[in-house]
Amino acid sequence: MMCEECGIRPANFHLVTIINGERVERNLCPTCMAKHQKQLPGIDFSNLAGILNSILSGNRDEEEQAKLDAEYEMCTCEQCGMTYAEFQKGGMLGCANCYKAFKTPLTALLQRVHGNTQHAGRVPGGVHSGTSIRMNIDRLRQKLQKAVADEEYEQAAKLRDAIRALSIQLERREGDIKVQPQARLKTERGEGNGDV
Amino acid sequence: MYEYVMAPEQDVVISSRVRLSRNYEDLPFSPKLTQEYAEEVIERTTEAVFNTENGAAFTFLRMADLEEDARSRLVEHHLISYDLLKFVNRSAAMISSAGTVTVMLNEEDHIRFQGLLPGLQLERSAEMALKLDEAVGEKYPFAFDHQWGFLAASPANTGTGMRASVILHLPALAASGQMGAVMQTIAKLGLTVRGLYGDGSEARGNLYQLSNQATLGRSEEDVIRALSAATGQVVEHERNMREQAEKKDMLQLQDGLMRSWGELMYARLMNVGEFMKRYSDIRYAASMGYLHAPLPALDALMMDVQPGSIGVRAGKLMSPRESEILRAKTLREELKKLVAE
Numbered sequence: 001m002m003c004e005e006c007g008i009r010p011a012n013f014h015l016v017t018i019i020n021g022e023r024v025e026r027n028l029c030p031t032c033m034a035k036h037q038k039q040l041p042g043i044d045f046s047n048l049a050g051i052l053n054s055i056l057s058g059n060r061d062e063e064e065q066a067k068l069d070a071e072y073e074m075c076t077c078e079q080c081g082m083t084y085a086e087f088q089k090g091g092m093l094g095c096a097n098c099y100k101a102f103k104t105p106l107t108a109l110l111q112r113v114h115g116n117t118q119h120a121g122r123v124p125g126g127v128h129s130g131t132s133i134r135m136n137i138d139r140l141r142q143k144l145q146k147a148v149a150d151e152e153y154e155q156a157a158k159l160r161d162a163i164r165a166l167s168i169q170l171e172r173r174e175g176d177i178k179v180q181p182q183a184r185l186k187t188e189r190g191e192g193n194g195d196v
Numbered sequence: 197m198y199e200y201v202m203a204p205e206q207d208v209v210i211s212s213r214v215r216l217s218r219n220y221e222d223l224p225f226s227p228k229l230t231q232e233y234a235e236e237v238i239e240r241t242t243e244a245v246f247n248t249e250n251g252a253a254f255t256f257l258r259m260a261d262l263e264e265d266a267r268s269r270l271v272e273h274h275l276i277s278y279d280l281l282k283f284v285n286r287s288a289a290m291i292s293s294a295g296t297v298t299v300m301l302n303e304e305d306h307i308r309f310q311g312l313l314p315g316l317q318l319e320r321s322a323e324m325a326l327k328l329d330e331a332v333g334e335k336y337p338f339a340f341d342h343q344w345g346f347l348a349a350s351p352a353n354t355g356t357g358m359r360a361s362v363i364l365h366l367p368a369l370a371a372s373g374q375m376g377a378v379m380q381t382i383a384k385l386g387l388t389v390r391g392l393y394g395d396g397s398e399a400r401g402n403l404y405q406l407s408n409q410a411t412l413g414r415s416e417e418d419v420i421r422a423l424s425a426a427t428g429q430v431v432e433h434e435r436n437m438r439e440q441a442e443k444k445d446m447l448q449l450q451d452g453l454m455r456s457w458g459e460l461m462y463a464r465l466m467n468v469g470e471f472m473k474r475y476s477d478i479r480y481a482a483s484m485g486y487l488h489a490p491l492p493a494l495d496a497l498m499m500d501v502q503p504g505s506i507g508v509r510a511g512k513l514m515s516p517r518e519s520e521i522l523r524a525k526t527l528r529e530e531l532k533k534l535v536a537e
């Protein structure tokens with residue numbers, strides 16, 4: 001991905017700023033990031049964690065994420081040997097197992113970057129996307145039963161919220177499919193070169 | 197005589213592209229990818245892709261085997277990403293004969309599948325990429341988690357792993373000074389807009405790229421639909437502004453745009469910066485019917501005279517001045533052919 005400001009250097013940074021209550025997201029190279037740095041004093045740009053912690057947030061999870069990051073700094077993925085500190089520096093994970101090894105801080109990070117932590121798309125083999133949502137609802141329901149049985153009411157309330165959110169997503173998806181978008185075309189509809 | 201097929205909304209939308217990030221579940225990701233594992237990625241993927249129904253249509257290229265200009269040419273034609281060149285020692289690409297499907301290997305992720313079509317055809321572009329993704333994933337499983345979806349090297353791509361984008365030509369909107377407002381509206385929809393070349397406020401050739409931001413939490417179909425709808429709105433807006441400009445003073449509009457045609461037909465030296473301005477003008481003129489040149493041909497020519505591509509055309513290393521001479525000459529010859537038809 002190229003830097004959105006200069007367009008000539010690769011973008012290594014994902015910058016999210018809140019302007020008048022609205023999220024504005026940009027991918028920037030280190031040079032252009034540095035320009036923004038001048039306008040945002042007091043932020044450490046020396047590593048990805050600094051950016052994720054200070055700018056991405058603009059919300060109160062900031063301290064929590066910083067705590068998580070510090071806590072996991074020494075954590076290592078036993079599969080590939082990547083440390084969490086290494087990931088924070090380079091922004092890339094070393095293997096599929098890293099997602100398990102760094103699950104807690106990554107959950108917080110994914111929430112910030114995507115505003116979501118639940119996949120709603122395809123699953124391998126091209127199975128329809130609704131399937132993965134349903135599978136997750138089932139999984140969460142099982143956890144809910146266990147939480148209720150264990151009298152962990154705070155946890156149960158959280159799970160209920162998550163199930164509700166997923167159910168709404170699922171309904172919306174299935175509702176959407178019925179409404180076909182109307183294509184309004186001025187130009188002659190060409191076939192393009194669809195085939196390889 | 198050539199035949200040109202107009203793609204949907206091609207007066208404003210130059211092309212639609214969908215990229216999918218995938219990683220093999222049992223191989224280390226980019227930061228831990230040794231040369232040996234990179235070879236394994238290439239072996240598996242080429243084997244799987246060549247054995248698909250249209251497998252014979254693909255050409256396999258190792259980036260290390262290509263000259264610098266040839267690599268740049270692929271980027272300029274949007275056949276590979278610029279990032280693929282960050283890993284020249286291990287990266288490769290498989291490109292379909294029509295250039296509509298590309299498989300990038302050992303970029304930031306093991307695989308990036310790409311579908312690329314002219315005009316607004318996001319759905320079909322996604323279909324082409326997803327079809328190949330399924331075929332390869334069936335043979336060698338991809339890293340996948342039921343909560344987080346397809347696992348990418350960067351968490352920013354995890355989930356669907358899908359980036360959908362369109363390239364838009366917005367000369368009338370840019371001239372009206374409304375790009376800022378359009379960009380703000382688009383940001384609210386979870387989409388990103390940026391100048392394709394140059395920075396956001398001063399896009400070269402008035403070309404803008406619109407793409408989805410998040411990859412986790414929404415289905416591929418949802419994202420494609422949202423991006424298509426937003427694109428449709430921008431297209432309408434641009435068309436309105438073009439109509440208004442014509443209503444206001446058609447002769448002046450024509451005069452301004454057609455002067456660029458004159459420059460291109462007679463210039464002896466042409467740098468890329470100036471060319472992109474002129475290209476924007478003549479594309480605008482062609483879309484209004486002032487100039488009888490097919491848009492697909494203008495877009496193809498635009499890519500063909502970019503720095504790397506013009507170098508490939510020369511077949512040798514050129515000085516900046518030699519490049520400008522060859523660019524001007526190529527434009528004179530090709531544009532003459534276009535209107536002669």
Ligand SMILES: [Zn+2]
Nearest residue numbers: 003006029032
């Ligand atoms: Zn930059």
Ligand SMILES: [Zn+2]
Nearest residue numbers: 077080095098
């Ligand atoms: Zn790992």
